[in-house]
Amino acid sequence: MKKCDYCGTEISYHDIYCGEECQDKAAKFYNLRDEYEKLFTFLDAVFVFMIPIGLFIGMFAGNLGDILIVSGLIGLGIMLLILPFPTESMIKKYKIKKAKKLCRYFALILIAVGIIGAVIFSFAT
Numbered sequence: 001m002k003k004c005d006y007c008g009t010e011i012s013y014h015d016i017y018c019g020e021e022c023q024d025k026a027a028k029f030y031n032l033r034d035e036y037e038k039l040f041t042f043l044d045a046v047f048v049f050m051i052p053i054g055l056f057i058g059m060f061a062g063n064l065g066d067i068l069i070v071s072g073l074i075g076l077g078i079m080l081l082i083l084p085f086p087t088e089s090m091i092k093k094y095k096i097k098k099a100k101k102l103c104r105y106f107a108l109i110l111i112a113v114g115i116i117g118a119v120i121f122s123f124a125t
């Protein structure tokens with residue numbers, strides 16, 4: 001059975017989306033992604049790199065390393081909340097609506113881990 005590319009509802013074989021609403025939402029999602037893809041890729045790389053760099057610097061300068069790790073986690077989380085761009089394989093597997101939701105859950109987990117990390121680091125120093 002074929003499913004709507006946006007919401008995952010079952011649809012007939014010759015359709016792509018279940019209705020105009022899903023078609024519009026999917027178009028909006030792809031437009032937003034096209035517009036911000038470069039910024040997303042750049043920020044994603046910066047925030048992700050801050051974590052291993054923070055771990056490394058943490059061996060010499062604990063505080064600076066902690067700040068980098070926490071900023072990387074929270075920065076990545078905030079970015080994924082604002083720009084929830086799942087990977088292609090996630091979109092294929094879950095369809096756009098659910099993949100975006102999963103992306104935002106992941107973002108909230110990152111922010112929570114970042115905040116917990118900040119609290120632990122501030123008690124440890």
Ligand SMILES: [Zn+2]
Pocket residue numbers: 004005006007008009017018019022
């Ligand atoms: Zn739909």
